[in-house]
Amino acid sequence: MGSTDDQxxxxxxxxxxxxxxxxxxESLSSYEKTGSPDSYRKGKEEFTFQSILSNLPLLNEQGKTVLEVGPGCSDLPRMVINLCRERHHKLLLVDSEEMLANLPDENFIQKFPAYFPQCEPLFRDFAGKVQIMIAYSVLHYVFVEGNVWDFLDRSLELLAEGGEMLIGDIPNVSKRRRFFSSLRGVKFHQQFMNTQDLPEVQFNRLERHKIDDSVILGLMMRARNQGFDAYVLPQPPDLPMANRREDVLIRRP
Ligand SMILES: C[S@@+](CC[C@H](N)C(=O)[O-])C[C@H]1O[C@@H](n2cnc3c(N)ncnc32)[C@H](O)[C@@H]1O
Known part of the structure; x- marks a missing residue:
């Protein structure tokens, strides 16, 4: 068993x-099935859920249409499901059929087995009708194998007036570099890795397949140019990757 970083x-x-x-x-835990070692998520998803709730205040209202893209199958989507049941929201879920099969079927949930945004039934029935959209810890996978611009543009097509969308938990390599070249970042690295070595940080270097400031700011600019408000939000410090990840909030005025 290696270090948490190895895991x-x-x-x-x-x-x-x-x-x-x-x-x-079936040999994997529900956290591992969604791509995280247990140490990063087990017992910590309540903090993530609280952060999602505080960024998407419409979730606390009643009778909305909520879309979650890439819910995975750990505790987090179950918290979203419980909240939607309590608040009488309709919940649309888009992920692979195999992943969605690990989540319960209930009458307020509609599952769309698809690779978003390649999901025409969703666009046919819900364009301009989604009041709350969540894509948490998903964008960096789309960045590598899909098209983040298409992901964004088509998400915006779904948002209702006044609707809000959280693209959460985006690893930003520029933020990571800034952190690990600070004194606090060096101390964090040394404690975490149990070493006296300095973290390796290189500026002015393109890291293939990694999201950096240019992508985050580009997404915000693109949303704003289409008439949406868009903001970069820090994660609360109790989230396990808060020093190198951030969230993007988009609102349709
Ligand atoms: C890292 S997991 C995150 C799961 C959950 N959102 C969470 O934070 O616990 C990424 C999930 O997104 C799904 N996914 C990746 N790309 C997707 C896409 N384009 N459309 C729908 N689901 C996608 C994966 O199948 C997986 O369930």
């Missing part, structure tokens, strides 16, 4: 088909 690396660079396969692997 995390085991889950790096996953494709939609990898998740599909992992969703059916």
């Amino acid at each position: 995390y690396r085991k889950f790096a660079n996953l494709t939609f088909d990898d998740f599909r396969r992992m969703a059916q692997d």
